[in-house]
Structures are given as structure tokens and as C-alpha cells.
Amino acid sequence: MADLAALLLLVASGWWDGALRRLGVGRWQALAAGALVLAAGWANIGVPGPIPVRVNVGGCLPALAMLVATIALPEAGGRIAAASCAAACLLFGLGGWTGPLAAVGLPLVATVAAAAVAGIGPAGLLSAAAAPALAGLARWIVAYTDRLPGTVWIGGGASYAAMVLSVTAAGLALVLVAGTAGKHVSR
Numbered sequence: 001m002a003d004l005a006a007l008l009l010l011v012a013s014g015w016w017d018g019a020l021r022r023l024g025v026g027r028w029q030a031l032a033a034g035a036l037v038l039a040a041g042w043a044n045i046g047v048p049g050p051i052p053v054r055v056n057v058g059g060c061l062p063a064l065a066m067l068v069a070t071i072a073l074p075e076a077g078g079r080i081a082a083a084s085c086a087a088a089c090l091l092f093g094l095g096g097w098t099g100p101l102a103a104v105g106l107p108l109v110a111t112v113a114a115a116a117v118a119g120i121g122p123a124g125l126l127s128a129a130a131a132p133a134l135a136g137l138a139r140w141i142v143a144y145t146d147r148l149p150g151t152v153w154i155g156g157g158a159s160y161a162a163m164v165l166s167v168t169a170a171g172l173a174l175v176l177v178a179g180t181a182g183k184h185v186s187r
Helices: 002-013 017-023 027-040 057-072 074-093 100-118 122-146 158-181
Strands: 044-047 053-056 152-154
Touching (some): 002 027, 002 158, 017 027, 027 057, 053 057, 057 074, 057 158, 100 122, 100 158, 122 152
Parallel strands (some): 053 152
Antiparallel strands (some): 044 053
16 A cells, blocks of 8 residues: 555655646546555455455456447447456466566566557556456455365555556556657757
């Protein structure tokens, strides 16, 4: 949660204004969305069963937004869903990575995968944010079908941090790409 709070402080300070403009989002809209994810991040829903699952509401909000965008935006929805699934597959497949390298590397992998499919922009940003919760859902499906013991988290813990870092990495990529696209070499 501290990483999201830090990101929101940067948004509030105006540091992300250029990237937000390119996304077509105002500072207050971004702060409201981030505050919603932060506030909902404290809510966890336990679902008992043969393989119990704990769902972090804040960590799952981007996946819910991705599903809504997939339905509401027919021309871009397929790309957003495909990008989210591609990034989630990489997060799921590389889930055995541990340590500090994994804490930074996995969100970067998700961001690159989402941007490769959906592009660097709002669709890629949303896809990168939704991927960690989708990877958690895939972990629960595997645990359920294989009857693996233990509780599976969807959207919480490391998945929540990966979501925040993925959004940060995608935002930085957007800033870098937009910054280099604006420079022209004259002869």
C-alpha cells in the first residue's frame, strides 16, 4: 500500500501530468481512481471451500475495469483482454521467481507483455494493471483442479504490489516514448 500511496503523491504533485494528459485523464480523475484502489485495498473477502481463496478488492478493481472495458469498447476490448491475458500468463508462468529481482522483474515483464499486445497507452496501462489479479485467478484454478492445499490470494499481497509497479512502469514507458517521439533531429 505504501507504493501506491507514493505513486499517488507523485500524481498529486503534478509529476505525472504530461503522461496523464496523453492518456486523456485529468489529475483528479487519476487521484480518485488511485484512492479508490487504495481504500478498497484494505478490504479482503474470504471465500471458503475445498481450496479457500482470499480476494483483495482493491487489487481486483483493475481486472474488473479491464472486463468492463472489454465489453464497452468493442474495437479495443479484444486487444485489452488479450494483453491482460498475455501479461497474466507470464506472471503465472514465472511465479516461481523470488527475491528482489522478481519483485521488480515480474511487474516489468507484465508491462512489456501488455504494451507489446495493447500498445503503450491507456489500453496497455489497464492491461498491465489487470494482469496480476488474473494470474492469481489462474493460480486458484490450478490449485482447485489439482486439490493443492493452502489459501490462494487474488489481488492481494505480492499481486497488489505487482499491480502498482506495473502501472508505474507502464506510465514511465508512456512518458519516455512520448518524450522521444516529440524530439526531431534537424539537419
